[in-house]
Amino acid sequence: MGVIKKSFEAFLSHVAHCRHSPGRTTGAERRRPPGPRRRRYNGRTPVSPAGEDATDAELEAVFGPRAAYYVGQWRGTASRRSNWAAFFWSGFWLPYRRLYTVALLFYAAVVGTTILTELVFRLLGYSEVPHFVDRLGDLAFALAVGGWGNRWYFGHISKVLAEARAMGLGPDEHLRELARRGGTRPWHAVGFGLLFFIAFLAAGLVLAVGELVMEGSGLKR
16 A cells, blocks of 8 residues: 555656646647737727727727717727617618628628518418517617627728728828728618618518419418
8 A cells, every 4th residue: 555655646746747847838728829819809999909009080080970989989988888870770870881791791681581580470370470570670680780880890990990001101191091991971871771672672572472372382371
């Protein structure tokens, strides 16, 4: 027993020595890539290191209208994180702030959800989708854009800042370039609104065709 005890103590001593030896790394350290650790986005500060040192002049130029609100959100000094304009006017706010890809995804999700719910409830024998289901869907999309809109927008702004700085322009030209690449586009919002309207007309056509198919196959009660 004494020999076994001494062997076990020697083994523990060897393990402790290896763990604290200089130059040795743990499994977690070996898996971690070299370089500084990426800071997680907390919903209020910029998502890219390119914008962490942005000046107020740069931010005001790139944000355009209502710059004071967005600068406060960017700096983390605002008292609230939600965006009521994005909540109430989701489909227009996204292209207005030049988030075109997000706007297209948003429209596709709304139209796709509308078609799916219509088909499901018609298969269940309803003549139309219950009103509360429509309102719940609208609320879900509004909450998504109102709660996450600033995050998406700041990601776009960080990219704009990085691209403008890479051009190496003078101070005045740099601010003009930021204003050109950033800011708002009211007519783009109107254009996307028309696209949304056309998409809903197409969705109505798809539903009408689907209803005819169900009637012909006897699926509709």
